[in-house]
Amino acid sequence: MITNETIVALSTPPGLGAIGVIRLSGKDAIAITNSVFSGKNLLAQASHTIHFGLIKDGDIVIDEVLVSLFVAPKSYTKENVVEISCHGSNYIIQQIINLLIRKGASAAKPGEFTLRAFLNGGLDLSQAEAVADLISSDSAAAHSVAMNQLRGGFSTELNVLREQLIHFASMIELELDFAEEDVEFANRGQLQELINKITLVLNKLIRSFELGNVIKMGINTVIAGRPNAGKSTLLNALLNEDRAIVSEIAGTTRDTIEEVLNINGINFRLIDTAGIREATDAIEVIGVEKTMQKISQSAVLVYLFDVVNISATEVRDDILSLHKPGIAFIAVANKMDLSYSDRLKELKLPSDISFISISAKEHQNIEDFKQLLYEIAVGDKLSDNHTMVTNIRHVEALEKTRAALNNVAEGLRNPVTSDFLAMDIKQALHYLGLITxxxxxxxLLENIFSKFCIGK
Incomplete structure (x- = not known):
């Protein structure tokens, strides 16, 4: 899959900026750049040096630039890499790229620089995917998880498991060579212990995906309740800005409003919804339908109710209709600045529902509510500092590995011949190998790297 072509692309975001960085990678990257560079002879310069000069198309000066050299194998792709820092004019950038292509470079495909880093042994596949996650990380937690994976935390854990499995696979293969002598080189008891140990690790990694995925994507948090409960006021209070229209008229919010709130490094995707009630017109029908759809897709449901103007029976009825398994539920009594204490005593909420009272209008207990949101969604799950899975491809491979190991364990409980054991162990090794x-x-590689941005 590796070609001898030298590739070129803009590595900074397109659009006006102070500078643009154009990257080349390949055997001829330095020679091609040198052919259009007026300054030092780049072919005679050391790796990891920067040189000032001009990019010229014949006698025409395109721009003053800085050229950074990374001589193979001391580069991101393990090939010769050049980075040209020019002024951020779209015209200048395109002129330089077109000139480099005329001199022999080829336009890079999405993710091709990172693909070459993988194919040349600079990164394994899970680390390469972490590059994309790092670029798209928009919270401290997402950044931390991506950095851990990029630095090989996930790969190291998987490689230890593979090496242990490979040892037993080789012992069983050896048994097959001496099948006629009916000998066992692989201790079945030790193999069972290893399978139990690996399965525990796999279970931990698979379970981590639930949190890892929401850290990567953000936690869908729906604010639902009856009209005039104060949902839009709560959204504005959480964001500390007037994002949603607030009115005394019931049903002001007819469509969903979505904003991101960062709490302790975690992004919560807040969704303010239309009030839940019998719709009075076609538009409101759509709004209520969208509300129910968003609730079904949420990770956390915030049920907000007006503690003054709703009965305990109505609150319980709403909770029974909205409460779904697998969705964290917080009941929030709004307008605590008014009279509420007697009514709250009547609620008797289910034990798996968290409760807090606030005043969205007066900003009372808003910070406590934010902390409760964080505790419900994340809690102390990040404090263990363990490897976290954030990629659906990885978790699917881990599940298939676990299934293959279950087959090995079944073969040990109900003894099968060595060739069947070897087959199932090889299957487990195959699925673990797909991750890294x-x-x-x-x-597979085309599917992964096609999702990268061009220039990375």
Whole structure:
């Protein structure tokens, strides 16, 4: 899959800016750049040096630039890499790229620089995918998880498991060579212990995906309740800005409003919804339908009720209709600045529902509510500092590995011949290898790297 072509692309975001960085990678990257560079002879310069000069198309000066050299294998892609820092004019950038292509470079495909880093042994596949996660990280937690994976935390854990499995696979393969002598080189008891140990690790990694995925994507948090409960006021209070229209008229919010709130490094995707009630017109029908759809897709449901103008029976009825398994539920009594204490005593909420009273209008207990949101969604799950899975491809491979190991365990409980054990162990090794790229196909790589931005 590696070609001898030298590739080129803009590595900074397109659009006006102070500078643009154009990256080349390949055997001829330095030679091609040198052919259009007026300054020092780049072919004679050391790696990791920067040189000032001009990019010229014949006698025409395109721009004054800085050229950074990274001589193979001391580069991101393990090939010769050049980075040209020019002024951020779209015209200048395109002129330089077109000139480099005329001199022999080819336009890079999405993710091709990172693909070359993987194919040349600079990164394994899970680390390469972490590059994309790092670029798109928009919270401290997402950044931390991506950095851990990029630095090999996930890969190291998987490689230890593979090495242990490979040892037993080789012992069983050896048994097959001496099948006629009916000998066992692989201790079945130790193999069972290893399977139990690996399965515990796999279970931990698979369970971590639930939190890892929401850290990467943000936590869908729906604010639902009856009209005039104060949902839009609460959204504005959480964001500390007037994002949603607030009115005494019931049903002001007819469509969903979505904003991001960062709490302790975690992004909560807040969704303010239309009030839940019998719709009075076609538009409101759509609004209520959207509300119910958003509730079904949420990770956290905030049920907000007006403690003054709703009965305990109505609150319980709402909770029974909205409460769904797998969705964290917080009941929030709004307008605590008014009279509420007697009514709250009547609620008797289910034990798995968290409760807090606030005043969205007066900003009372808003910070406590934010902390409760965080505790419900994350709690102390980040404090263990363990490897976290954020990629659906990885968790699917881990589940298939676990299934293959279950087959090995079944073969040990109900003894089967060594060739069947070897087959199931090889299957487990195959699925583990898919994660780090020890096992890969062109289709898999194309699917992964096509989602990267061009220039990375």
């Amino acid at each position: 790229g020890v096992v890969s196909t062109d289709d």
